Amino acid sequence: MPRRINLLLTLILSVAISFGLPVAEAAATTSKTNSINAGQALEIAPPVITLRVNPGQTIKVPIYLRDIAKTNLIVTGQANDFVAGGEDGTPKLLLDGASSDPYSLKTWVTSLPSLTLIPHEIKAMTVTLEVPKGASPGGHYGVIRFTATPPNLDKTGVSLSASLGALLLLTVNGKINESVSIAEFSASQNGQPGSLFEAPPIDFVERFKNSGNVHEQPTGRITITDMFGHDFAAVNVNVPSTNVLPDSIRRYTQSLDSATIGNNIMLGHYTASLRITYGLKKTVLVSQVQFWVIPWRLAIVAVVGIVALFFGLRYVIRRYNRFIIGQSQRGRRY
Numbered sequence: 001m002p003r004r005i006n007l008l009l010t011l012i013l014s015v016a017i018s019f020g021l022p023v024a025e026a027a028a029t030t031s032k033t034n035s036i037n038a039g040q041a042l043e044i045a046p047p048v049i050t051l052r053v054n055p056g057q058t059i060k061v062p063i064y065l066r067d068i069a070k071t072n073l074i075v076t077g078q079a080n081d082f083v084a085g086g087e088d089g090t091p092k093l094l095l096d097g098a099s100s101d102p103y104s105l106k107t108w109v110t111s112l113p114s115l116t117l118i119p120h121e122i123k124a125m126t127v128t129l130e131v132p133k134g135a136s137p138g139g140h141y142g143v144i145r146f147t148a149t150p151p152n153l154d155k156t157g158v159s160l161s162a163s164l165g166a167l168l169l170l171t172v173n174g175k176i177n178e179s180v181s182i183a184e185f186s187a188s189q190n191g192q193p194g195s196l197f198e199a200p201p202i203d204f205v206e207r208f209k210n211s212g213n214v215h216e217q218p219t220g221r222i223t224i225t226d227m228f229g230h231d232f233a234a235v236n237v238n239v240p241s242t243n244v245l246p247d248s249i250r251r252y253t254q255s256l257d258s259a260t261i262g263n264n265i266m267l268g269h270y271t272a273s274l275r276i277t278y279g280l281k282k283t284v285l286v287s288q289v290q291f292w293v294i295p296w297r298l299a300i301v302a303v304v305g306i307v308a309l310f311f312g313l314r315y316v317i318r319r320y321n322r323f324i325i326g327q328s329q330r331g332r333r334y
Contacts, residue, residue, distance in 0.1 A: 042067065044164055044166055046166065052173065053172055058128065059131070066117070069150075072116060074117075074149050081104045117148075129170070137173065137175050140172060178212045180283070185207075186205050187272060188203045188205055189202055197294075202293075216243065217238065218277070235256065269291075272289045272290075273288050
């Protein structure tokens with residue numbers, strides 16, 4: 001039963017939390033659920049919290065909660081660790097027992113108080129983090145999950161409510177290793193990588209691998225030049241910026257379509273140049289991919305048309321020549 005509940009909470013939080021939100025964003029995130037007895041709704045802000053701390057430091061972080069239901073709500077909080085759940089940036093909660101994740105921080109969170117909210121009321125729940133003196137430098141990641149329950153259901157002890165979370169991204173000062181590499185840079189169409197395309201749209205795929213010990217935000221630009229070396233188009237990469245967690249790969253995709261190139265026609269050889277910067281030292285990464293855009297179906301039709309026209313004209317000319325020769329021979333007989 002506990003495993004089923006954990007699976008359910010993971011599913012709910014996958015919808016409720018988005019790791020792709022920009023770090024600077026402080027807009028409220030909303031989760032709404034319904035039960036048989038009462039409607040439940042809760043808002044939190046900010047959904048993502050980034051902090052830089054020192055080993056041994058104690059820090060207090062306010063998280064604002066608002067009841068947008070028509071009933072009172074009892075809100076309880078719980079801390080969990082999370083890691084990258086895949087290459088799309090979705091967080092994977094670690095809910096089972098003690099975490100062996102080297103980037104864990106849930107044990108740094110002291111006990112969380114419960115709050116009672118009346119409809120439309122906003123309160124701050126203060127989250128206290130006690131960073132150990134021996135905390136390893138670099139990134140540490142967790143989520144504070146909030147569960148809201150109407151008082152009458154809370155007393156029964158049988159309700160299962162949806163959770164809403166605020167992500168914590170902490171950087172512990174010290175010897176930090178920043179290391180990002182380009183695991184892939186390719187051009188593709190309909191999900192298939194290639195170097196020959198008939199026409200736009202063409203997708204550029206970048207996969208960034210973080211081998212360091214702190215989250216990074218690799219951002220930059222892809223510049224596309226034509227066969228004459230002239231700039232043809234450009235697209236931004238990871239703008240607005242999102243994070244790549246340590247020991248993970250994150251995938252980004254940009255589309256070269258009519259929104260990017262307008263009414264321009266693509267024909268010939270092109271080079272896409274990727275330039276990315278990341279980290280406090282603004283380290284630069286570069287890569288290139290070359291591809292062709294040739295409307296080969298149209299080219300085949302044109303070639304077939306030209307060949308057909310050639311043989312057609314040849315046939316007409318031969319018939320005409322025979323006609324002229326025939327007329328000439330008849331004239332000589334008379």
